[in-house]
Amino acid sequence: MKRESISHVFRMLEPMRKVTLNDVARAAGVSVATASWAINNNRKVNLTEDTREKVRKAAAELGYHPNVLAKSLAQGSSSLIGFIADDVATTPFAGRIIEGAQDEAWRHGKMLLIINTDEKPTVETSAIRLMGEHQVDGIIYSTWYHRPIHLPDALLNHAVVSVNCFDLQARCPAVIPNERQGGYDATQELIHAGHQRIAFVNTTSPSPAQTGRLEGYRAALEKAGIQPDSSLIMYVQADQEGGYAAAERILASQATAVFCHNDRVAMGLYDAFRERGIAIPSDISIIGFDNQEVIAAHLHPALTSMGLPHYELGVLGVKRLLELRSNPEPLEAGEMNDVTRVTCPIFRRKSISKVPSKLS
Amino acid sequence: MKRESISHVFRMLEPMRKVTLNDVARAAGVSVATASWAINNNRKVNLTEDTREKVRKAAAELGYHPNVLAKSLAQGSSSLIGFIADDVATTPFAGRIIEGAQDEAWRHGKMLLIINTDEKPTVETSAIRLMGEHQVDGIIYSTWYHRPIHLPDALLNHAVVSVNCFDLQARCPAVIPNERQGGYDATQELIHAGHQRIAFVNTTSPSPAQTGRLEGYRAALEKAGIQPDSSLIMYVQADQEGGYAAAERILASQATAVFCHNDRVAMGLYDAFRERGIAIPSDISIIGFDNQEVIAAHLHPALTSMGLPHYELGVLGVKRLLELRSNPEPLEAGEMNDVTRVTCPIFRRKSISKVPSKLS
């Protein structure tokens, strides 16, 4: 924590007067108005290619950079998009959402004003106020895991879309992962490998993931004509400890494959199976969820897992937000029902055996 | 990816004229100047408590919110701090830096303009330009792992501090983790538990972490009067595979404890030891580095690990940046030597045995 400050040597931020539009106008021998048209390449006004060129040259020579603040003030839009996250640091997940959002914003020449609320309501309130004062074009409200929320009232004065979460009163568009499809595809992957007795280690915490993935699991079994068996479905705390604890019941259930609610559960299961001398995937196949790189890719054997489309969520969230702004839709009575469900992709690795399990 | 858009029902963003300072001035029966003084609680001007009150009341009633853009334009400072990250999504690490930076910025009424460059130079260049156009007060340049960098020239026109990285030409202040102290404390922890033969599984990739932690390791041994033994130091790829592969050599070295370059290496080692029936910590003690929650806290047994002070890095980075602005220091000849090294804390769990190892 000590600071070694022997000598301070950095470019003194020269108070060099910033070059303004006025300067380039004068240099180009035109009015500021003309300079503005030329630089912004405004199509509604016909300037001679000649004057355009003159202005461009002057701007380049002077090293002109527009002052977005002034521009925004005059135009009313800041080219900033607010991004409220409940927690960027707990997992890499939120990071991917932000990346997607940023990339999409970028394509429209906009930047993100990001605030991490840490789930503190007071921070959230100030964040919304501050973003408003900065005249953001709209706000993305996001969570690090998929869940229902109560959209803060203060957001209703803004264009807003929720990402990885949805308002319980459906007061804004939502972009969320398709949990059901994820559960369906995971189960189907196991079925395609020849498995019939497929355990599902679900989470005990109520959530869209809990119900959606279960729905998908059931639908896939049904589609394949496999009898549902409630002894194959178990609920545990959704982490390593939970997975570790589920091993006995899984073995007792005679399952030849197991669909884990997430990769952490799978990791715990790996430990428990290893201790019992049960080999993956030859004795039992496993598929996870979340595709949490640090776990899934490095387990022995590497874990096949469903991914969450975080990057896409970010992209689509911003896209939806900008659509909102460009054509604000009429206020109607009734329920808002603007939900975009994004597909969860599969990441195939080595934890699923194509051959029938020895235990079967 | 389908969108269910049955009915679009959200508050039409009413084009309600925003209430301006002018409005509250009129409502309070004073001039805009006075209103401005009152609202900003300017101390340099003495307003009657009476008029102050009148203005405050009018502002509250009208629901006045200042337009920061206009304010910034007039004052020249945007109250925005640029934050350039090379990669927020790969690990949760960068997220913690951002959290720290944000919290500190917040304390000064400022927000972060965050850009993830994905290490693409073109994105970086545009980011710096855009931030400049938004008149940021300064820029934090950060990396997700500690490393030397070439500070982009474009940054030299801004107040800038590098966080979790340092310019090879030392052209700006740097805030980085104290790798040496981390290596020292990790080794000392093992020594205090009675170990003498302590292996160090270092990374093959050259980095401040590689050299710093090694220095610390050596210094701790020396301080304890333990003979250095180069057969105890090995270099592997710094992940699970690398750790897994190091097991044989560790066993051959007769080490009773091992200091792993990071938690992922430790995770691989856990696997390898388990396969060989070697128990942690009774047979061998292990300490990791990074304190990567999803790994360290959930291994069996939970892994003791050195943490990286990411949050603190963010806090101190912004703090330093704001200091820079408030008293710009003179340009001098010679080397800039403004480096803040932040202490790496230890997180004690269950992977170190106090009793002498059975193998010893």
Add this chain to the structure above:
DNA sequence: CTGAAAGCGCTTACAG
């Protein structure tokens, strides 16, 4: 103690 006025750097009808 308070007001009138210029200015921050840009955009955009409005004339010509």
Add this chain to the structure above:
DNA sequence: CTGAAAGCGCTTACAG
């Protein structure tokens, strides 16, 4: 095809 001028919403010397 281009210029003069007003305006975006605030701050801040400058008077009084």
